[in-house]
Amino acid sequence: MAEQETAARPDFISRLEAAVSRCQNPTVLGLDPKLEYLPASLLQKARADCASPEEAVETALFEFNRSLIDAVKDIIPCVKPQLAYYELYGLPGLKALERTIKYARQQGLLVIADGKRNDIGSTSAAYARAWLDQWDADALTVNAYLGQDGIKPFIETAGAEGKGLFMLVRTSNPSAADLQDLQLADGRRLYEAVADLLNQWSDMLPRAQSGYNLLGAVVGATWPQQARQLRLRLPRAYILVPGYGAQGATAQDCMASFDRQGRGALVNASRSLMLAYRRDPAFEGKDEALAEACRAEAMRMRSSLQAALENHCG
Amino acid sequence: MAEQETAARPDFISRLEAAVSRCQNPTVLGLDPKLEYLPASLLQKARADCASPEEAVETALFEFNRSLIDAVKDIIPCVKPQLAYYELYGLPGLKALERTIKYARQQGLLVIADGKRNDIGSTSAAYARAWLDQWDADALTVNAYLGQDGIKPFIETAGAEGKGLFMLVRTSNPSAADLQDLQLADGRRLYEAVADLLNQWSDMLPRAQSGYNLLGAVVGATWPQQARQLRLRLPRAYILVPGYGAQGATAQDCMASFDRQGRGALVNASRSLMLAYRRDPAFEGKDEALAEACRAEAMRMRSSLQAALENHCG
Numbered sequence A, B: 001m002a003e004q005e006t007a008a009r010p011d012f013i014s015r016l017e018a019a020v021s022r023c024q025n026p027t028v029l030g031l032d033p034k035l036e037y038l039p040a041s042l043l044q045k046a047r048a049d050c051a052s053p054e055e056a057v058e059t060a061l062f063e064f065n066r067s068l069i070d071a072v073k074d075i076i077p078c079v080k081p082q083l084a085y086y087e088l089y090g091l092p093g094l095k096a097l098e099r100t101i102k103y104a105r106q107q108g109l110l111v112i113a114d115g116k117r118n119d120i121g122s123t124s125a126a127y128a129r130a131w132l133d134q135w136d137a138d139a140l141t142v143n144a145y146l147g148q149d150g151i152k153p154f155i156e157t158a159g160a161e162g163k164g165l166f167m168l169v170r171t172s173n174p175s176a177a178d179l180q181d182l183q184l185a186d187g188r189r190l191y192e193a194v195a196d197l198l199n200q201w202s203d204m205l206p207r208a209q210s211g212y213n214l215l216g217a218v219v220g221a222t223w224p225q226q227a228r229q230l231r232l233r234l235p236r237a238y239i240l241v242p243g244y245g246a247q248g249a250t251a252q253d254c255m256a257s258f259d260r261q262g263r264g265a266l267v268n269a270s271r272s273l274m275l276a277y278r279r280d281p282a283f284e285g286k287d288e289a290l291a292e293a294c295r296a297e298a299m300r301m302r303s304s305l306q307a308a309l310e311n312h313c314g
Helices: A012-023 A040-049 A053-072 A090-106 A121-134 A148-161 A174-180 A190-202 A224-233 A251-257 A287-313 B012-023 B040-049 B053-072 B090-106 B121-134 B148-161 B174-180 B190-202 B224-233 B251-257 B287-313
Strands: A027-031 A078-081 A110-117 A139-142 A164-170 A213-219 A237-241 A265-269 B027-031 B078-081 B110-117 B139-142 B164-170 B213-219 B237-241 B265-269
Touching (some): A012 A213, A027 A053, A040 A053, A078 A090, A110 A121, A121 A139, A139 A148, A148 A190, A164 A174, A164 A190, A190 A224, A190 A237, A224 A237, A224 A251, A237 A251, B012 B213, B027 B287, B040 B287, B053 B078, B053 B090, B110 B121, B110 B164, B121 B139, B139 B148, B148 B190, B164 B190, B164 B224, B174 B190, B190 B224, B237 B251
Parallel strands (some): A164 A213, B027 B078, B027 B265, B164 B213, B213 B237
């Protein structure tokens, strides 16, 4: 398993806040490397350089991620590999994931493994050890449908390893309301009940100086009204905000998840950063613009978030 | 990706029912190979035979699974690898998973990948292709917290590939009630609302002759009262029943999920079968009894289920 000196590692929130402060940016770069997203020249080079198609896939996915990480490592504090896109390519995909996590951490970025894992207690314990120890991500997204005994092992492992969690509360997708907005007999919506359980489970956890602890929440930016209410309802939860960019939310929409000091939330962008080289007319869809276009879009996004935060806190 | 002739493959339910009928047994063997579960001699042999510790882990996990599969392949129709236990061991674990899925299918068993995957639509589509095509499992467990657009891609891929799904409705763990039993304003419990959504999403899917279709449900045997009610509420859903054995449910408890013809459900057992060699006094905990003890316990479990089914249908 991973290193033994984890006990000495600072807690997740302190590391996260230091990284956000270093970059002056609460952005998370989503690393969802579908082969279709890769520049054709990068794929061709990998195929030419590698001995087998499997090795070419691994190399191409990793090199794509490495280019993006290198392009933004001084201005973006975290990456979020979506595990589905690595599982999709079998073992070569997962080898690329392993190399991506290691590389991002070596470059000083925090890694949020987006797996939305969930199971009964004994199996949750295995998932927690898998992602927060064996694969050595800094944080993992989890789904609470199985209740407390399915979440407790994640909290225990995260605490022991100086790692973090983001628990789904209100997701960013159009059908989020199907279950999450169901009205309960006591007047709450289901997502509010999930938020209340999160509070209950995180009540006794040690807090960083800022007041946040290792059990964070996922709250989509596409539903700002719910997000504003959840920010107040979840005073100790750092909030991971998906939905910016390709899913339609603006920097202003994301403000709902930040506290009055402009802290307590991270804004994820995946396609808008990964695919900037195709979408930004300045780069004319040129392969070699992958890194440059991603950085330009990351700078724009940071400026938008900084301006919105100034307004939000002012 | 996987083979191209999937269009010609019979649908999941027909294949499943043929396999259950061949074995006269609705049991699923859960393959959750923690290293601690393996016979010491098997681990030692793998370490002696392999060039690296990683290869030894892969070999040991796969050989454990192969012994169990070989021991029961004529009397158990399905295996259910729990993905967490393979992720736990990193790439060597996932290599063992790949070999296990391939081997089980070669031996004529159906493979249910237990991953409880869930995400927004574009990512669900990646998970669906990953597990039902790339890794070529016959079915996948999924979690519906994100609503219809998170489940639809799984249904589409399963339909195209002749594969199946089992959606979490009421789980077997002690804290299942935390969320799943919440009372809604309209009088239903949350798990009933989830069951109703399952029905709605599966309404238009083609059915096998028995009336079941590719969108099944997970309903724990540890809560027979809810299971009885859900059997009636989910007339088209094949039900995957966890909770037998180590989690405390009996063959009688499992009957709640079978229809009056004794069909429509699968009963999973993991630890009670995998660890029979340690638990059954007849084998004195001897390493070499792994296969024999698993088979003896599988025969006992089959007899118990057959007797209970006879009573249930009589």
